[in-house]
Amino acid sequence: MTTPRLSIHDRMVELADPTRSRLLAAIERQELTVGELAAALQLPQSTVSRHLKILADQGWLASRAEGASRWYRRHPQLDPAMLALWSLVREAFACTPAALQDAARVDAVLAARRTVTQSFFATASAEWDDLRAQLFGARADLLALLALLDPTLVVGDLGCGTGALSAALAPHVREVHAIDASPAMLAAAAARLAPFAHVTVTEGAIEALPLDDHALDVAVLMLVLHHVADPLRALREVHRVLRPAGRVLLVDMQPHAHERYRDTMGHVWLGFPADTLTGWLHEAGFVDVRVTPLPLDAAASGPALFACTATALPKPAQVIA
CATH class of the missing domain: 3.40.50.150 (Vaccinia Virus protein VP39)
Incomplete structure (x- = not known):
């Protein structure tokens, strides 16, 4: 059976909860894990997971597994109606204090990732050629x-x-x-x-x-x-x-x-x-x-x-x- 096409009113219900809009905004530019989203939005992981499932079920986001983590991003192929609705919702809250704080904390999460990488290379530069050869030939x-x-x-x-x-x-x-x-x-x-x-x-x-x-x-x-x-x-x-x-x-x-x-x-x-x-x-x-x-x-x-x-x-x- 073909799944019925959802109306614009159904789509509006999906984005009615501010948490789901915040999640979509956070993963629009980069992939994030549940733990990173919880840290950036200062929400319990259970709350983040629940809202991510709703968004995933309705086609708003895509995910991929890598090791023990699952990475989430806004779906790259939203239909025109979904894109238009998301543009309106994003514009309405993009400059609010909560949205600005979310964006700043997402930047901090990404900076923490870079810090781990930089710390590794700061200590491994002398052995990097040997390590790379051991790992990859x-x-x-x-x-x-x-x-x-x-x-x-x-x-x-x-x-x-x-x-x-x-x-x-x-x-x-x-x-x-x-x-x-x-x-x-x-x-x-x-x-x-x-x-x-x-x-x-x-x-x-x-x-x-x-x-x-x-x-x-x-x-x-x-x-x-x-x-x-x-x-x-x-x-x-x-x-x-x-x-x-x-x-x-x-x-x-x-x-x-x-x-x-x-x-x-x-x-x-x-x-x-x-x-x-x-x-x-x-x-x-x-x-x-x-x-x-x-x-x-x-x-x-x-x-x-x-x-x-x-x-x-x-x-x-x-x-x-």
Whole structure:
């Protein structure tokens, strides 16, 4: 059955009690709990709860539960008749001493909330980074930034390893191609990326990518280039699979003297000077090269890193004599 539409006279009865008008005024600008409303209006919680129920039953307010508390606010979608009536009632008592005192006490309640927050940060600032990492993970802020990516992008994670980066990118883009030359790494990546239907996991070398020309909008090489014998050849291949104006992101090591990496991890290059990398990228067909040193992580034992971005120029058309 359809609930009969209440008349304006019924609505007037609902707001006839001054307590209900005071409650509506208090929660018009912000959410408040029953306890906060009782403190602001200086009323027993039982009285506040009773009048809130009446207002809720008649559609004047909305509420939500959060933990052990319930938060109340004026309903955001009152019908035109209710809005017009409320405007008249609010105007009639808005400047009365009682209404002004209510407003001042609501401001005091909100100030008390801010005081608790400020007190926490005043004592926790020194430990905040560690606490946030314990609560939400050390990479929560960086992972959240991926939501700024264009959701239509097709991204290549070239040298994907075990697929950690592909898994981070997958929720935010249209398609990810995870490619690596190591079958063992790809097996781990395939297991990690199985939940994502729009991620492909393929074996292939950076110098001969299993992708069509202009297949990607973005190519990412995360700690990959130092394993490549011929970086210029690899960058030309990356250019081939990027669409015109596509972007490449290279993250790798700054020059260092850790010779043991050659034997222990198969590194071919001990980092890259910015001018050398820039020259290779220009020769491979990229412009707008930008190399940015990354901040050192105090807990990390390896060399400092850089991030390099560049834009792919269209390949000139061949002239046939």
